[in-house]
Structures are given as C-alpha cells and as structure tokens.
Amino acid sequence: MSKRLIRFDWAVKKLLRNKANFVVLEGFLSELLFEDIKIQKILESEGNQEIEQDKYNRVDILVQNANNELVIVEIQNTYEIDYFHRMAYGASKALTENLSLGQSYSEIKKVISVNIVYFDLGQGKDYVYKGTTNFQSLREETFTKQNISDIFPEYYIIKVNQFNDIAKDTLDEWVYFLKNSEVKDSFKAKGLAEAKEVLDVMRLNQEQTYGYNRYLDYLHVKASEALSLKIQQEELMEKKVAEAKEKIRKDENFKRSVEIAKKMILAGSKDDFISQMTDLTIDQIKALRNEKD
Known part of the structure; x- marks a missing residue:
C-alpha cells in the first residue's frame, strides 16, 4: 500500500x-x-x-x-x-x-x-x-x-x-x-x-515536522489566494463582457430608433411625437432634420 x-x-x-x-x-x-x-x-x-x-x-x-x-x-x-x-x-x-x-x-x-x-x-x-x-x-x-x-x-x-x-x-x-x-x-x-x-x-524529527507543517500551511494559504484572484478575474471578465453586450444592444437600439425617426420625419411627424415613439431626445431629432436638409 x-x-x-x-x-x-x-x-x-x-x-x-x-x-x-x-x-x-x-x-x-x-x-x-x-x-x-x-x-x-x-x-x-x-x-x-x-x-x-x-x-x-x-x-x-x-x-x-x-x-x-x-x-x-x-x-x-x-x-x-x-x-x-x-x-x-x-x-x-x-x-x-x-x-x-x-x-x-x-x-x-x-x-x-x-x-x-x-x-x-x-x-x-x-x-x-x-x-x-x-x-x-x-x-x-x-x-x-x-x-x-x-x-x-x-x-x-x-x-x-x-x-x-x-x-x-x-x-x-x-x-x-x-x-x-x-x-x-x-x-x-x-x-x-x-x-x-x-x-x-x-x-522527521520534531523541529522538521514543525517546519514542514508551516510550509504546507503556507502553500494552502497561497492556493486560496490564487483561487480567490482567479475568481475575481473571472467575475471582472464576465462583467466586462456583460457591459460590452449591453453597449452593443444599446447601440443597435439607437440605430433602429434613428432609422424610425428618419422615416417619421419624412412622413411629417412632429418632434414631440417622434421622441415619444423612439426615445430620442428633441435635440437628436433636430440634428436628424438638419442632416435631411
């Protein structure tokens, strides 16, 4: 054995x-x-x-x-x-x-x-x-x-x-x-x-046993620290990925809102109504009107 x-x-x-x-x-x-x-x-x-x-x-x-x-x-x-x-x-x-x-x-x-x-x-x-x-x-x-x-x-x-x-x-x-x-x-x-x-x-004699056990304790502590750091890094990475996805989603939603607003401008809709339908600000809608002009 x-x-x-x-x-x-x-x-x-x-x-x-x-x-x-x-x-x-x-x-x-x-x-x-x-x-x-x-x-x-x-x-x-x-x-x-x-x-x-x-x-x-x-x-x-x-x-x-x-x-x-x-x-x-x-x-x-x-x-x-x-x-x-x-x-x-x-x-x-x-x-x-x-x-x-x-x-x-x-x-x-x-x-x-x-x-x-x-x-x-x-x-x-x-x-x-x-x-x-x-x-x-x-x-x-x-x-x-x-x-x-x-x-x-x-x-x-x-x-x-x-x-x-x-x-x-x-x-x-x-x-x-x-x-x-x-x-x-x-x-x-x-x-x-x-x-x-x-x-x-x-x-091992008594002194060696004490020293060896201290060594093992140290390695356990370092292993825990390394695991904690790894988990923190993984959580940070997940957060960054989530933030990046959210930014992409917002960017895509904004692009869709702009396209809708442009069509509503061409249809003669008023700025207040376009803002309600697209969540774009009045200033953003006016900027789109200026682009059209």
Missing part, C-alpha cells in the same frame, strides 16, 4: 542536499534526461539562502554532475508572469558564475535548467517540455565542427498540474510523485524506492 510522503520541493530544500540522499535527485534527473546522472556536489545557489519573502514559494538547487555539467532544479509554487525570463537569467547566472577568472570561453560548463512549476505556465497542453538553442542557416550553410546546441543552456519544464495522474512510463511515475507526494508500489523509476524511504513523514 502506497503512503503519503514529504513534498519534493521541501525535501530539496531540507533533505536532498545531504550526500547520502543524492540517489533520490539522481534518480529524478536520470529519468528526465534519459541518462545515468551522478551528482558530484551541491553548489551554492539562491535556494541555499533563507530569504523570508521567497523561501516557501520558490526552491532551487544547483548541482554539478559527473559530466561536469551544471544542473539547476527550480521549483515554483505560485504564478510568476515573467517566469520564462527568470529561467533565462538563472541559467546565464549559473554559467557566468562558474567560469573562473582567466579561463577561456571554451571551458564554460553546459547548463541544464530543470523547472518544476505548480501553476499554469504558457498555453501548451502537455506537461513536460524541452527547450534548446539552435541556429538555422539563412544561406543553406551549416555549422560542421560541433553541435552548437551542446554549448547553450538546455531547458526542461514540468507543468505538474497538467498531469492527468496516469503514469505511462518511469518519467510519468516521477511526475505523479511530484504532483501527489505518493509512490505507488508498482512504480519502478530510478530514485523512487529511495524517495519512499527517505521522504517518509514519520522520519
């Missing part, structure tokens, strides 16, 4: 930085990147710092793998309008900060940016995306020395809330865990068996 586990984002911040637990993060990255990932060390990153305004909403960890590549794993819980820009900034920052003074540009490390988001990001309906940088010739010439995309950062986005909870492969098993904090007994993905052991809530 499967059991509820500690959320992956809190675990990244508190438990998975321990070398003894690298196997969990290694398993996740191996399934996502389709290669056997070994973490050499955890590097300093923004997620290592406790910034009060952001310490619950965003988590990130920067690791160096056995291939000397830098892997950023960032987890974002609430909506951020410029998140794609932040992704680009984070990858660029990791790249530049890990090129020592005096090193040639050829020694830059490949950066892999893994982004796990719990909000609607972009319009795509899928839940896992990969982005690379490629150059397309304008003159039918090609770069022949190496694959240029191997130099530039590589991006992965996992839109957790888009996942339908049907695990078709081992990567899906990890996404299921990211969404539900649960590992089914049938799951075979790398690292999940270890996650099931390491991330057992019952293993």
Whole structure:
C-alpha cells in the first residue's frame, strides 16, 4: 500500500542536499534526461539562502554532475508572469558564475535548467517540455565542427498540474510523485524506492515536522489566494463582457430608433411625437432634420 510522503520541493530544500540522499535527485534527473546522472556536489545557489519573502514559494538547487555539467532544479509554487525570463537569467547566472577568472570561453560548463512549476505556465497542453538553442542557416550553410546546441543552456519544464495522474512510463511515475507526494508500489523509476524511504513523514524529527507543517500551511494559504484572484478575474471578465453586450444592444437600439425617426420625419411627424415613439431626445431629432436638409 502506497503512503503519503514529504513534498519534493521541501525535501530539496531540507533533505536532498545531504550526500547520502543524492540517489533520490539522481534518480529524478536520470529519468528526465534519459541518462545515468551522478551528482558530484551541491553548489551554492539562491535556494541555499533563507530569504523570508521567497523561501516557501520558490526552491532551487544547483548541482554539478559527473559530466561536469551544471544542473539547476527550480521549483515554483505560485504564478510568476515573467517566469520564462527568470529561467533565462538563472541559467546565464549559473554559467557566468562558474567560469573562473582567466579561463577561456571554451571551458564554460553546459547548463541544464530543470523547472518544476505548480501553476499554469504558457498555453501548451502537455506537461513536460524541452527547450534548446539552435541556429538555422539563412544561406543553406551549416555549422560542421560541433553541435552548437551542446554549448547553450538546455531547458526542461514540468507543468505538474497538467498531469492527468496516469503514469505511462518511469518519467510519468516521477511526475505523479511530484504532483501527489505518493509512490505507488508498482512504480519502478530510478530514485523512487529511495524517495519512499527517505521522504517518509514519520522520519522527521520534531523541529522538521514543525517546519514542514508551516510550509504546507503556507502553500494552502497561497492556493486560496490564487483561487480567490482567479475568481475575481473571472467575475471582472464576465462583467466586462456583460457591459460590452449591453453597449452593443444599446447601440443597435439607437440605430433602429434613428432609422424610425428618419422615416417619421419624412412622413411629417412632429418632434414631440417622434421622441415619444423612439426615445430620442428633441435635440437628436433636430440634428436628424438638419442632416435631411
């Protein structure tokens, strides 16, 4: 029987930085990147710092793998309008900060940016995306020395809330865990068996339990705020649509009244009578008479 586990984002911040637990993060990255990932060390990153305004909403960890590549794993819980820009900034920052003074540009490390988001990001309906940088010739010439995309950062986005909870492969098993904090007994993905052991809530000490519960409370509050904002936006949109329809209706009624008034003017009707029949003002009717003249 499967059991509820500690959320992956809190675990990244508190438990998975321990070398003894690298196997969990290694398993996740191996399934996502389709290669056997070994973490050499955890590097300093923004997620290592406790910034009060952001310490619950965003988590990130920067690791160096056995291939000397830098892997950023960032987890974002609430909506951020410029998140794609932040992704680009984070990858660029990791790249530049890990090129020592005096090193040639050829020694830059490949950066892999893994982004796990719990909000609607972009319009795509899928839940896992990969982005690379490629150059397309304008003159039918090609770069022949190496694959240029191997130099530039590589991006992965996992839109957790888009996942339908049907695990078709081992990567899906990890996404299921990211969404539900649960590992089914049938799951075979790398690292999940270890996650099931390491991330057992019952293993937390009293201080960790307190901190984790605070974290969950924060996420509940933020989820309620996001839902309230969504409802307000929907109500505002409905109001705007209703106002637009009403304006169109009034405009159409006005046009009909004008057409009727013009016919009544041609028939010799007096202004007071036309106003009673069309709801147009005397000044509006006089203006129509002037147009006729």
